Amino acid sequence: MRIYEPDDQGYWGEYGGRFVPETLIAPLDELTEAYFTYRTDASFQSEYIALLHDFAGRPTPLYFAERLTKKLNGAKIYLKREDINHTGAHKINNCIGQVLLARRMGKRRIIAETGAGQHGVATAAVCARAGIQCVIYMGSEDMRRQELNVRRMQLLGAEVLEVNSGSQTLKDAINEALRDWVTNVADTYYLLGSALGPHPYPLMVRDFQSIIGREVRSQILEKEGRSPDLLIACVGGGSNSIGLFYEFLGDPKVRMIGVEAGGIGNASGQHAARFSFDHSIGVLQGTKSYLLQDLHGQISTTHSISAGLDYASVGPEHAFLHDRGRVEYTSATDDETLDAFRFLSATEGIIPALESAHAIAHLIKIAGKMPKDSIIICNLSGRGDKDVDRVTNE
Numbered sequence: 001m002r003i004y005e006p007d008d009q010g011y012w013g014e015y016g017g018r019f020v021p022e023t024l025i026a027p028l029d030e031l032t033e034a035y036f037t038y039r040t041d042a043s044f045q046s047e048y049i050a051l052l053h054d055f056a057g058r059p060t061p062l063y064f065a066e067r068l069t070k071k072l073n074g075a076k077i078y079l080k081r082e083d084i085n086h087t088g089a090h091k092i093n094n095c096i097g098q099v100l101l102a103r104r105m106g107k108r109r110i111i112a113e114t115g116a117g118q119h120g121v122a123t124a125a126v127c128a129r130a131g132i133q134c135v136i137y138m139g140s141e142d143m144r145r146q147e148l149n150v151r152r153m154q155l156l157g158a159e160v161l162e163v164n165s166g167s168q169t170l171k172d173a174i175n176e177a178l179r180d181w182v183t184n185v186a187d188t189y190y191l192l193g194s195a196l197g198p199h200p201y202p203l204m205v206r207d208f209q210s211i212i213g214r215e216v217r218s219q220i221l222e223k224e225g226r227s228p229d230l231l232i233a234c235v236g237g238g239s240n241s242i243g244l245f246y247e248f249l250g251d252p253k254v255r256m257i258g259v260e261a262g263g264i265g266n267a268s269g270q271h272a273a274r275f276s277f278d279h280s281i282g283v284l285q286g287t288k289s290y291l292l293q294d295l296h297g298q299i300s301t302t303h304s305i306s307a308g309l310d311y312a313s314v315g316p317e318h319a320f321l322h323d324r325g326r327v328e329y330t331s332a333t334d335d336e337t338l339d340a341f342r343f344l345s346a347t348e349g350i351i352p353a354l355e356s357a358h359a360i361a362h363l364i365k366i367a368g369k370m371p372k373d374s375i376i377i378c379n380l381s382g383r384g385d386k387d388v389d390r391v392t393n394e
């Protein structure tokens with residue numbers, strides 16, 4: 001599996017690295033050193049696993065979707081139930097790991113960015129139980145769209161700071177969080193929410209999320225006695241997908257598909273599908289990867305029905321896996337996603353997050369074309385309570 005480790009500078013092939021102001025190099029070095037110490041530290045790892053168990057509710061079930069399998073009339077379908085996690089999505093796996101690390105490093109204040117609010121809520125919850133100060137940056141547009149999550153974060157004791165610059169969404173919130181970190185770096189830990197950003201974040205977030213695939217491997221062995229044929233997950237920054245895929249990367253018989261936000265069309269500004277339409281490479285927020293940008297290198301506006309997939313870049317490990325052909329990437333449109341959201345709710349009694357409904361949309365396209373003795377595992381990254389208003393008002 002070592003080919004899937006980044007090099008010492010945090011590069012997978014030409015992707016990744018560290019594109020940050022000079023003042024962040026020393027703190028990133030400190031973070032890297034701490035992370036590599038605790039990555040193999042038995043007491044750190046056992047505390048992490050114990051919290052996943054008792055606070056997040058892991059292991060999450062691998063659920064056989066019997067009615068969905070019958071209706072799609074092809075492969076046998078299992079859903080990995082990350083939606084059952086405390087606070088409603090896979091995000092908490094990463095937050096638990098990073099808050100433990102921040103404490104080991106002696107940091108007294110945690111900052112984070114959030115788009116839809118899922119990462120903010122998970123961060124606020126884990127900080128509350130650790131008794132550590134928590135500040136969340138959120139775009140004013142996102143605060144308006146996700147008001148319930150703002151109130152949840154506040155109840156959990158976090159201070160939510162409104163970001164009015166730019167498009168007033170996730171990208172702008174990350175900029176503000178980075179600015180805060182540069183200013184307060186001595187006592188502050190920056191808790192990044194996806195497999196993005198400067199080294200070591202993409203590696204560290206992937207490691208903390210790879211519990212998903214490790215559980216899946218033993219669960220599918222127990223249920224079916226073999227590895228799956230296909231894994232499907234949605235790809236925003238790329239953390240739930242790499243968390244599922246990583247365990248199986250070295251197993252060439254397991255096919256993997258990442259599903260991006262196809263939005264309302266393939267013109268610039270109508271989607272957030274970094275791999276599907278244009279193919280351009282550039283730097284955004286500390287890392288080099290596939291990027292939606294115009295001819296002058298300006299970051300394109302993006303669109304998705306789901307805030308969690310609405311980002312102009314994608315984690316560098318995905319860029320590498322894309323170029324090697326190890327993982328295939330495709331997209332689902334807003335309309336296909338809405339249909340999938342309703343279909344899964346009515347068929348299985350599970351309301352998925354709109355992000356996860358992108359993966360379900362692709363599952364619906366592909367399952368019927370596969371033989372009945374094949375096995376698909378689809379990651380249900382989060383629950384859809386936050387999206388009910390949006391979907392029923394469409």
Ligand SMILES: *Cc1c(COP(=O)(O)O)cnc(C)c1O
Pocket residue numbers: 089090091118119193194195234235236237238239240241308309353355356381382383
């Ligand atoms: C944040 C989020 C995503 C997208 O982020 P990744 O890092 O790509 O996983 C997907 N699903 C849900 C439910 C989310 O909250």
